[in-house]
Amino acid sequence: MKPIYMDNNATTACDPAVVEAMLPFFTEQFGNASSIHSFGAQVGKALKEARGRVQTLLGAAHDSEIVFTSCGTESDSTAILSAIKAQPERRTIITTVVEHPAILTLCDQLEKEGYVVHKLKVNKKGRVDLDEYKSLLGQFGDRVAIVSVMWANNETGTLFPVEEMAEMAHEKGIMFHTDAVQAVGKLPIDLKSTRIDMLSLSGHKLHAPKGIGVLYLRRNTRFRPLLRGGHQERGRRAGTENSASIVGLGVACELAMAHMEAENTVVKRLRDRLERGILGKVPNAFVNGDTLYRLPNTASIAFEYVEGEGILLMLNKQGIAASSGSACTSGSLEPSHVMRAMGIPYTAAHGTIRFSLSRYNTEEEVDRVIAAVPPVIAQLRKLSPYWSGEGPVPNPEQAFQPEYA
Amino acid sequence: MWDYSEKVREHFFNPRNSGPLENANGTGDVGSIKCGDALRLMLKVNPETEIIEDAHFQTFGCGSAIASSSALTEIIKGKTLDEALQVSNQDIADYLDGLPPEKMHCSVMGREALQAAVANYRGEVWSDDHEEGDLVCKCFAIDAVMIEDTIRANGLKTREEVTNYTKAGGGCSACHEKIEDVLIAVNGRLYSSEPKPNKAPANLPSESPVKPKLTNYQRIRKIEDTLEAIRPMLQRDHGDVTLIEVDGKKIYVALSGACQGCQMEAATLGGIQHKLVEALGELVQVLPVGAMAHN
Numbered sequence: 001m002k003p004i005y006m007d008n009n010a011t012t013a014c015d016p017a018v019v020e021a022m023l024p025f026f027t028e029q030f031g032n033a034s035s036i037h038s039f040g041a042q043v044g045k046a047l048k049e050a051r052g053r054v055q056t057l058l059g060a061a062h063d064s065e066i067v068f069t070s071c072g073t074e075s076d077s078t079a080i081l082s083a084i085k086a087q088p089e090r091r092t093i094i095t096t097v098v099e100h101p102a103i104l105t106l107c108d109q110l111e112k113e114g115y116v117v118h119k120l121k122v123n124k125k126g127r128v129d130l131d132e133y134k135s136l137l138g139q140f141g142d143r144v145a146i147v148s149v150m151w152a153n154n155e156t157g158t159l160f161p162v163e164e165m166a167e168m169a170h171e172k173g174i175m176f177h178t179d180a181v182q183a184v185g186k187l188p189i190d191l192k193s194t195r196i197d198m199l200s201l202s203g204h205k206l207h208a209p210k211g212i213g214v215l216y217l218r219r220n221t222r223f224r225p226l227l228r229g230g231h232q233e234r235g236r237r238a239g240t241e242n243s244a245s246i247v248g249l250g251v252a253c254e255l256a257m258a259h260m261e262a263e264n265t266v267v268k269r270l271r272d273r274l275e276r277g278i279l280g281k282v283p284n285a286f287v288n289g290d291t292l293y294r295l296p297n298t299a300s301i302a303f304e305y306v307e308g309e310g311i312l313l314m315l316n317k318q319g320i321a322a323s324s325g326s327a328c329t330s331g332s333l334e335p336s337h338v339m340r341a342m343g344i345p346y347t348a349a350h351g352t353i354r355f356s357l358s359r360y361n362t363e364e365e366v367d368r369v370i371a372a373v374p375p376v377i378a379q380l381r382k383l384s385p386y387w388s389g390e391g392p393v394p395n396p397e398q399a400f401q402p403e404y405a
Numbered sequence: 406m407w408d409y410s411e412k413v414r415e416h417f418f419n420p421r422n423s424g425p426l427e428n429a430n431g432t433g434d435v436g437s438i439k440c441g442d443a444l445r446l447m448l449k450v451n452p453e454t455e456i457i458e459d460a461h462f463q464t465f466g467c468g469s470a471i472a473s474s475s476a477l478t479e480i481i482k483g484k485t486l487d488e489a490l491q492v493s494n495q496d497i498a499d500y501l502d503g504l505p506p507e508k509m510h511c512s513v514m515g516r517e518a519l520q521a522a523v524a525n526y527r528g529e530v531w532s533d534d535h536e537e538g539d540l541v542c543k544c545f546a547i548d549a550v551m552i553e554d555t556i557r558a559n560g561l562k563t564r565e566e567v568t569n570y571t572k573a574g575g576g577c578s579a580c581h582e583k584i585e586d587v588l589i590a591v592n593g594r595l596y597s598s599e600p601k602p603n604k605a606p607a608n609l610p611s612e613s614p615v616k617p618k619l620t621n622y623q624r625i626r627k628i629e630d631t632l633e634a635i636r637p638m639l640q641r642d643h644g645d646v647t648l649i650e651v652d653g654k655k656i657y658v659a660l661s662g663a664c665q666g667c668q669m670e671a672a673t674l675g676g677i678q679h680k681l682v683e684a685l686g687e688l689v690q691v692l693p694v695g696a697m698a699h700n
């Protein structure tokens with residue numbers, strides 16, 4: 001049976017049209033865009049076209065606001081490091097506890113170097129408290145170099161009110177960056193009508209290849225490059241352009257634009273069907289995050305009293321690919337920082353599975369997953385010290401209290 | 406996903422002796438729900454002979470936690486309590502044809518469940534001295550707590566000292582920044598390494614910018630010197646290494662003592678290989694003597 005891929009928040013398959021558009025740039029169109037001769041000129045033209053397509057998807061005012069980078073992580077690092085270098089007198093950063101490691105690990109490092117980092121907490125649904133945000137802005141005011149808040153959370157799909165938050169930062173004269181790696185291509189975005197100064201996106205989350213990203217940089221935003229060298233990207237990101245991938249990303253952006261409506265209707269319906277189907281058959285399971293305000297493709301489901309890796313291994317055996325909310329798969333033992341920030345109990349956080357769909361998924365696949373999940377959970381619960389027969393043991397937390405818990 | 410052995414997968418998909426055990430007379434509950442791995446081991450012990458007649462488990466945990474629990478019950482069934490207590494976490498890992506370094510704690514948990522269950526049968530109180538930190542060195546599977554304890558116990562100041570005492574950082578060297586972070590956390594600051602005294606004997610030509618090709622004799626000397634430098638680390642773990650044969654790019658060694666046949670053998674060989682590649686400036690392969698062709 002054909003394998004089912006429901007891990008599109010981790011990475012996506014390149015669209016065949018993307019691959020086709022890229023291929024000539026490995027062969028006849030291999031020139032360096034900076035060269036004077038015709039080999040270079042053709043490539044230069046293709047890059048300009050791609051830049052325009054990214055601009056359209058983001059609703060940016062100018063195509064010169066699009067800076068190509070090597071990945072989402074590079075865009076995130078560039079944004080934060082630029083803000084603190086360009087405004088050395090400002091040594092405070094405001095972000096959230098649920099950011100991707102691309103932001104959090106960098107902020108932890110900056111904290112070690114003496115910067116002050118404030119991380120907004122989230123509630124059980126994964127929402128930030130705008131009053132807390134407002135009072136932080138008031139309290140730290142012109143000491144804040146940058147606010148960085150993700151547009152959509154990668155684990156739960158929960159959306160953040162970044163347009164409103166950017167407005168609030170702008171009123172105080174503070175720069176605003178958003179990690180929109182999970183949002184771009186899934187939600188309509190119109191940057192020119194917002195106060196967002198910088199935005200990160202990553203090609204491989206929207207059916208373009210891995211290793212290409214973009215930093216949107218609003219005109220007149222003070223900026224310091226991460227990589228200095230040649231004059232590529234108007235000197236804001238040196239290094240010979242990854243022309244094939246840039247062209248691929250351009251095509252992917254055009255396709256995302258064309259599928260935007262389907263993403264928010266067809267894909268959303270599939271996600272809802274999956275969620276309802278699983279929750280209808282599996283007891284002691286619930287959806288994580290803000291179910292009213294989230295990405296259309298993401299379902300984060302907590303299965304109580306079992307651990308996620310076992311679920312993934314069993315699903316994988318049946319050709320179903322998803323990912324786990326427990327960080328066990330990454331070698332660290334703690335459950336994901338996102339689940340912990342939302343106060344999800346350990347017994348549920350470790351059993352969280354993320355299904356993230358794309359326009360390539362079908363109803364038939366969704367139904368196969370709905371059929372596959374309940375027996376897997378039942379089988380693992382049979383092994384669990386918290387489970388007995390049809391339900392959890394009475395007072396599970398008291399009934400099983402291992403040493404060094 | 407994890408590179409689990411066939412044996413681990415097999416025990417995960419078809420766990421032996423799972424579920425509650427009727428009439429169990431020794432039970433051990435260990436693990437950490439926070440860390441996502443916990444296990445209840447149930448024993449039925451014959452009071453006359455102290456033989457474990459049956460053993461069952463219930464586990465909340467990842468694939469290798471379930472496989473380790475399953476393996477443990479198979480290993481100890483039919484053993485007397487005293488025999489069973491000789492089972493080490495290494496034995497559990499070996500039974501499963503090895504565990505990834507990040508998952509060795511699953512076998513440790515198995516061993517602790519056994520100690521707890523035996524203590525429970527004997528009416529004793531078991532308390533663990535278990536503490537486990539983030540994995541720092543993946544080549545030698547050394548975690549942060551182990552490094553911290555060693556730094557404190559020996560007043561270590563530099564990354565080089567940590568490597569000499571714990572082996573951590575002695576392989577691919579990617580974790581050196583993390584080791585320095587642990588040093589800073591313990592000592593409050595980072596001490597710079599002592600400038601190395603120039604130990605090169607006077608009769609050897611001084612290092613020229615273009616490395617001359619080593620003669621066969623020089624090459625083997627260099628290999629031996631490198632092994633000599635690693636030896637103290639191995640001996641600290643009651644192991645040792647002997648050079649057996651150099652066949653072009655293949656370097657055969659014999660591991661002995663605690664290193665021999667241990668689950669970490671592959672990691673140890675990997676660590677030695679890194680050092681030799683560095684010292685010789687060429688790609689070589691370090692193989693156990695058993696891999697030598699018999700001809």
Ligand SMILES: Cc1ncc(COP(=O)(O)O)c(C=O)c1O
Pocket residue numbers: 009010070071072073074100102150152153154179181182202203204211213
């Ligand atoms: C929210 C978010 N930010 C950043 C990244 C990193 O992107 P990249 O893999 O392109 O560096 C990811 C991808 O995992 C992500 O989900």
